[in-house]
Amino acid sequence: MARKQGSHSDITGPKVQAAALRLISQHGFAAVSMRQIAAEVGVQAGALYNYTPDKQSLLFELMRNHMQDLLADWDQQDKSGTTLARLERFTRFHIRFNLPRADEVFISYMELRNLSPDNFAKIEQMRREYETGLEDILRDGEREGTFAVPDVRIATMALIAMLNGLNSWYRDNGRLGLDEIETIYWDLVRKSVAV
Amino acid sequence: MARKQGSHSDITGPKVQAAALRLISQHGFAAVSMRQIAAEVGVQAGALYNYTPDKQSLLFELMRNHMQDLLADWDQQDKSGTTLARLERFTRFHIRFNLPRADEVFISYMELRNLSPDNFAKIEQMRREYETGLEDILRDGEREGTFAVPDVRIATMALIAMLNGLNSWYRDNGRLGLDEIETIYWDLVRKSVAV
DNA sequence: GTCTATAGCGGGATAGAC
DNA sequence: GTCTATCCCGCTATAGAC
Known part of the structure; x- marks a missing residue:
């Protein structure tokens, strides 16, 4: 039923892009941290580096x-x-x-x-x-x-x-x-x- | 002759503004550090806080x-x-x-x-x-x-x-x-x- | 694929000597 | 007014367990 936890590449990838888009647009690239983006996606900062x-x-x-x-x-x-x-x-x-x-x-x-x-x-x-x-x-x-x-x-x-x-x-x-x-x-x- | 060292408020003030103007314009506010501005002016970072x-x-x-x-x-x-x-x-x-x-x-x-x-x-x-x-x-x-x-x-x-x-x-x-x-x-x- | 933990660095701002 | 030294915090990116 529920897919195995920790395997969401097809979902998380687009979410990272969307979160980055929104946050950078609002606060500016230099002012946005990877932690903020990760928090918006709902993962930890380290996990972002699977996508970029x-x-x-x-x-x-x-x-x-x-x-x-x-x-x-x-x-x-x-x-x-x-x-x-x-x-x-x-x-x-x-x-x-x-x-x-x-x-x-x-x-x-x-x-x-x-x-x-x-x-x-x-x-x-x-x-x-x-x-x-x-x-x-x-x-x-x-x-x-x-x-x-x-x-x-x-x-x-x-x-x-x-x-x-x-x-x-x-x-x-x-x-x-x-x-x-x-x-x-x-x-x-x-x-x-x-x- | 040489004015007393450590007393340049009339000179440093405008230089701080000018340095901030140039650096922020080039790199963006969030990307510029107080240390960078101070370096451009030729003082240490702490000295900036006499002016702002x-x-x-x-x-x-x-x-x-x-x-x-x-x-x-x-x-x-x-x-x-x-x-x-x-x-x-x-x-x-x-x-x-x-x-x-x-x-x-x-x-x-x-x-x-x-x-x-x-x-x-x-x-x-x-x-x-x-x-x-x-x-x-x-x-x-x-x-x-x-x-x-x-x-x-x-x-x-x-x-x-x-x-x-x-x-x-x-x-x-x-x-x-x-x-x-x-x-x-x-x-x-x-x-x-x-x- | 995600987590926790951390290395290594640089940030803003302040304290106190001169 | 400027300096040195430092506090405390947050950053990017990586390592290794699960």
Whole structure:
């Protein structure tokens, strides 16, 4: 009946990730101890090392998983249509993907400096790859005259920063629904690059 | 001649702030030790406690000083003219104030969660006060028909997030000068709230 | 796979001499 | 005002029993 005590790798593994995600998002990587994470999971600190070689790898896995999900989801989006339609699709995708992942997004921006140089480079490359998705849309629209963007790279960074800001104040039970917020942000984005 | 050894309060005080600013900005509050700060200043760890009652107060002072400077400088700006002129003035002021203060700005956004609840409330109130400066401009412009802003509060947050993003990628020796960058951002801001 | 126990280190903060 | 020395605590990571 009850499975043998002390054999829960398939359960404990995800729980470690979830606990680390929540605690690091709330308190910061440097401020969270392996003991805290273990306590949240319901094991002793030593047991965590069955799932991660060290604390650094735990952080890296959280960030890599998040970026992999982001890139995979974006890859599956429709890439056809006018540049305006593509820009709207990017805007709405970005909001819809990021908003339900507040902890992951927060960590991905706040804890970059706590990555080892090697790990940092890997995450940065993935982030750059994602940004290129928007940059290409803006460049195409600029060339064909749909958009007026003095500097495509700056506009890319500016728009992503604007969209990311949403995560810092959005609350599920706020006065506006997700659809309304999406539309308001799309209005800002659309006009900011308009001719 | 040489002043009496062990009496440098007027020199050491600012050096402690400067060292804390630099180190916390680079590594994060939780990751920086009082010993590291002391080493950067050139004293022993115990000597720091002549200048701060504890580590928490050191962080709070950094953030409070930054916000006080911001509010004081903004208060001195010209508040007259059309709403469009006021919006341009805010945009350029924000960029010009924040860009040379990369460490302070970074800390003010990254280390909020390391403030005690009391200190957090004080900093948040100052930030909110500053945001109101932009919010008022947008609301006035919306009322008189100069701007088309579906939601003033969201637009305020979105524009500030966009402008703050500049700090994360700007480098002094980059391909664009400060004036050019200001103008590019002003173009994005102006159009995003245009009718 | 998890536990207990611990090694080895570094943290914040204080005491008291100078 | 700064120093040295230290208290007491918590940290990451490992060892070995079960």
